[in-house]
Amino acid sequence: MATPTSSSPGRPSFLQADATLQRPQVNPVDLRALEYVDSYDHNLMCAICHSPFVYPVRLECEHVFCQRCVNDAMSHQDRDSRVYSITCPSCRRRIENRAITPVPKILSHILDDLRVKCPLECLGCPEVKARGDIQDHVNKYCAYAEVKCPSESCLLTVLRKDLDEQRCLHSVMKCEDCESSFMERDLEIHRSRHCEVGKASCPDCNAQVLLRDLEGHIECCPDANFPCNAAEYGCDFVAIRETLDEHLKMCPLAKLVPFLRMQNERLEAHEAALKHLRHKNSILETSLSTIQETLSPSANLIDAPSSSAADSDTGPFDSTAHHLLCLHESLREEVNRVSAAVSEVDAKASMMVMNESLRIKEDLSHANAVIGSMRMQLHWLMSARLQNQQRVAIVRAQSSGDGLGSSTDAGGSSGSVELPVRRLSDSTRQDTKL
């Protein structure tokens, strides 16, 4: 069973106390006196104050009440009983331990999220806020909350919305009609809602009505003109209530009103959806380009100069393909030029190598010839020496008959004779090296 909110249609008129001059207490905001916009789960309702819990606490029996309601109930029971124990208001269990336990945070959060009307609604504030934010709203933002008068010398308060006037609204003025005195800030409210004398004439029937009743009168004035229901869709008909009823039966536009309204609503919904999608799309595009940048910085580097080149001379080219073809052509020419240069260099180099090698070949053959002649000389020298030695040996053998002695001498002499031979061969070897 949902708890009916205060705006339930069954509300008797006399319950709507005239609160226009009686300011609700807003510091602190009485959370129990607030008007809850949505119906809330009846389990969130305190059994004692019949409002959604305010600073709820839990008793031993696990029943939950507002802190203040429990305190009130306890103090009443204390006064009546003179015994130090109380019973739970819901289940009548005796509560021995008066220590009250806090409730889970989630309950407080649910309660703080309940939406309420601003307590200054009676003065004109249209705001609807979460209950947890309402004190903040009244203290800091509500246009109908009292704040100090902007005038330095004045100690009174004005509504926050009147601060813009930048002047003191507390000078006393007289109502033109009933002659009672009011401070300037209250005069308008008095004239439009309370003045017993001030009259105005109805724009339609010219009847004189109290200013404060004018609004109500216009709603039920028999002579008031009303536009056709389809006024916003192009019907210009304006008439008093009775004639209008007749017209409404005939007016084709009026019959289309529900349909048109539905279409408009759908259009609006689509526009909103489109706007949302556009926004989403732009976000996606941005993130896509970021991703591309991070993925291929090198590609970007290569791209950058070519694209800047393209930027500078896009003019003559009809299309990117054309531009690419031209680019390709110029590159091909470049390649041809380079390959020609390379072959030229190649030819030069091989010519040089050939000349050089020819010269070296000539030198070599020359050197070979020198070596050959030297070899011939050496040969001739060697053979001349051998002949000389043989001759000496023969002479020695003829001069001494002792074979032994001669053999040792021959060994010694032959050793001394061989040395220059070896030296010669060394020198020849060095020659060939050269």
Next chain:
Amino acid sequence: MAALPKRIVKETERLMAEPVPGISAVPHEDNLRYFDVMIHGPSQSPYESGVFKLELFLPDDYPMTPPKIRFLTKIYHPNIDKLGRICLDVLKSTFHTPFLQTPTRLTRAGNWSPALQIRTILLSIQALLGAPNPDDPLANDVAQRWKEDEQAAIQTAREWTRQYAKA
């Protein structure tokens, strides 16, 4: 007059929006704590087809103290006295009987709880009409007769209902 507590506003709204069958409670326009109550006598009881008027007043510290309630229509009932006062435990403050000392009797004294409401109290009174309890009397002579000759007592209750509680 101090602003009416939200709880009373809410109870009143609900009483008007979802009335209890056989019971109506309408606040006075000049004093919203004061209600005119009508209770239809329960069927199968001597009060059947009678409509009883009551007055109900919510004291300043309601719901911490019970509502004050009284029959205006004359009624022959062992738990309702000549002045229309009702003997019903839920209509008395918890423990509220000054001369009681022992805890065992304390619990009998009163059974009001701030979790009760006008609606539940009126239902209890309607139930009391359907089930008189002569063992816990307020009108002693009626209770006496009820115990001695129940049929005769019920007959008297019927007659009184016909005579005083006309619809």
